[in-house]
Amino acid sequence: METMKNVLWICADDLAIDVIGCYGGRVARTPNIDHLATEGLTFDAAFANAPLSTPSRQAFWTGRHPRSIGVTRTPTPLPREERTLPELLREKGVFTASFGKTHYYAPRTWDYDRCVNHKNHEHWIDKNDWCPPVETGGPVLGPWRPFVDPGRIWLNADCLPCHAEDEAMLDTFYARRAAAFLVNDLPADLPAFTYVSFSANHSPFRFPIEFRDRVRPDGIDVPDVPPVERALLPPVFAELSEADIRGIIAAHCTATEHLDKNIGLVLDALEQSGQAEDTLVIFTTDHGYMLGEHGRFEKHCLYEQAIRTALILRHDSLSRGARSSALVQLFDLMPFILQNFGVEVPQNVQARQDFGQIVLRPDSKFRDEVFIEHAESAEACVRTRTHKLCFRGSNWMRMDGYAGQRSPPLRVQLFDLAVDPNEHRDLACDPGHKALRDDLLERLYQHLIKTLRFTHFADPQGQSKLAHLSQLVRPAEWLGSVRGGSRPS
Numbered sequence: 001m002e003t004m005k006n007v008l009w010i011c012a013d014d015l016a017i018d019v020i021g022c023y024g025g026r027v028a029r030t031p032n033i034d035h036l037a038t039e040g041l042t043f044d045a046a047f048a049n050a051p052l053s054t055p056s057r058q059a060f061w062t063g064r065h066p067r068s069i070g071v072t073r074t075p076t077p078l079p080r081e082e083r084t085l086p087e088l089l090r091e092k093g094v095f096t097a098s099f100g101k102t103h104y105y106a107p108r109t110w111d112y113d114r115c116v117n118h119k120n121h122e123h124w125i126d127k128n129d130w131c132p133p134v135e136t137g138g139p140v141l142g143p144w145r146p147f148v149d150p151g152r153i154w155l156n157a158d159c160l161p162c163h164a165e166d167e168a169m170l171d172t173f174y175a176r177r178a179a180a181f182l183v184n185d186l187p188a189d190l191p192a193f194t195y196v197s198f199s200a201n202h203s204p205f206r207f208p209i210e211f212r213d214r215v216r217p218d219g220i221d222v223p224d225v226p227p228v229e230r231a232l233l234p235p236v237f238a239e240l241s242e243a244d245i246r247g248i249i250a251a252h253c254t255a256t257e258h259l260d261k262n263i264g265l266v267l268d269a270l271e272q273s274g275q276a277e278d279t280l281v282i283f284t285t286d287h288g289y290m291l292g293e294h295g296r297f298e299k300h301c302l303y304e305q306a307i308r309t310a311l312i313l314r315h316d317s318l319s320r321g322a323r324s325s326a327l328v329q330l331f332d333l334m335p336f337i338l339q340n341f342g343v344e345v346p347q348n349v350q351a352r353q354d355f356g357q358i359v360l361r362p363d364s365k366f367r368d369e370v371f372i373e374h375a376e377s378a379e380a381c382v383r384t385r386t387h388k389l390c391f392r393g394s395n396w397m398r399m400d401g402y403a404g405q406r407s408p409p410l411r412v413q414l415f416d417l418a419v420d421p422n423e424h425r426d427l428a429c430d431p432g433h434k435a436l437r438d439d440l441l442e443r444l445y446q447h448l449i450k451t452l453r454f455t456h457f458a459d460p461q462g463q464s465k466l467a468h469l470s471q472l473v474r475p476a477e478w479l480g481s482v483r484g485g486s487r488p489s
Helices: 033-039 053-060 085-091 118-127 168-183 240-274 330-340 357-360 431-450 465-470 476-481
Strands: 004-014 041-043 095-100 114-116 190-199 279-285 312-313 323-324 369-375 378-381 388-390 413-418
Touching: 004 240, 004 330, 033 240, 033 279, 033 312, 053 330, 085 190, 085 330, 095 168, 095 388, 114 168, 118 168, 118 369, 168 190, 168 240, 190 240, 240 323, 279 330, 312 388, 330 357, 378 431, 413 431, 431 465
Parallel strands: 004 190, 004 279, 041 323, 095 114, 095 190
Antiparallel strands: 041 312, 279 312, 369 378, 378 388, 388 413
């Protein structure tokens, strides 16, 4: 396909894509994202590699599965030996710029020619003596204290704004800085890769006082939760009332409107730069987010709402308003962008290297299945176009606060997404689906072995396949911590 001089990648954190207008949302107003979709190619079956920001982003930066790079938990830094997309681009003379969160959890100054993050925002606030407004029109958000305050507080069930005006908000700061770069400093004589990452949609769903009451909780539908699922909910969700749920959804949708406003600032600046025709625009979420489905407000699970992502591409060479139902994963973008700039794809990249074919022919087939892992809960799944099999290991207690009412046993689940898109009917024990269950379980098993970072765990050492799987799905960091010792139970 046609080579593009520049790439602008906009990423949203923790965004439930079902609230976006072009993905069927009817509560939040998202005119800028929707307009981008009318001008470009929208993917309806794009998936993260993990429903957690750090492993998801490190996967799409490296083109490798989280378990292969050893990053499956939030605070884990990316190993220095892993090569990233911006690092490889910069080495070949592409100007690289980042505005917002990269989720490296350790400085990687060699990745970007220009990098603006939250520390720059803090300095700007202090330098300009930016004081919060005295009159706010009502109550505002306090400090975010998850699992310390009641869930309804840190999930913003009262739909409260931050104690700040729009211009002082972190995401607006990123948007303004990115816009200024695109208008004034986007190189005319060099190719450029610009990454803009927004975080307003992360709980407590931050928005400024000007956005108070933009979305009202009244009339918002509350998802149905079957009793069997409600019984297993983490306490932080089980205690929420219907009014709380409506308020939390309203807060997320209001933050989405603030996100959309800032995306508009960046896209308008790209037009002003005079280089829009030479720029591929990519919009993604880093993963999905649950907004009351299955009773949850989180991303840390394998339900569709948590693993499915937005993915929109715009360039003059692409069909306007096209949609693709092909199965893709976010890390497939990494080799695609490298190839666009004429940079060799490293041999250890595990993503597909022919993403360009689906961009040119959106109605063609791409992947047969995608694999997603959430190691913190010792879970992984394989998802085809019509079915999904989830495996959860036994003898593992998650430590992130989202554990259920009791420690769940080993479990295999199978869902027919064509007839049960809400994933309420588990077919794993249905004799009529045994062959499919066994086939998908074997595919998942082989994938987990093939993508291990610490290969000595590939040997089951006499264990049954399910017992071996229970260890393979644990965090890569845990596997690494015991790699020199005896095999753990």
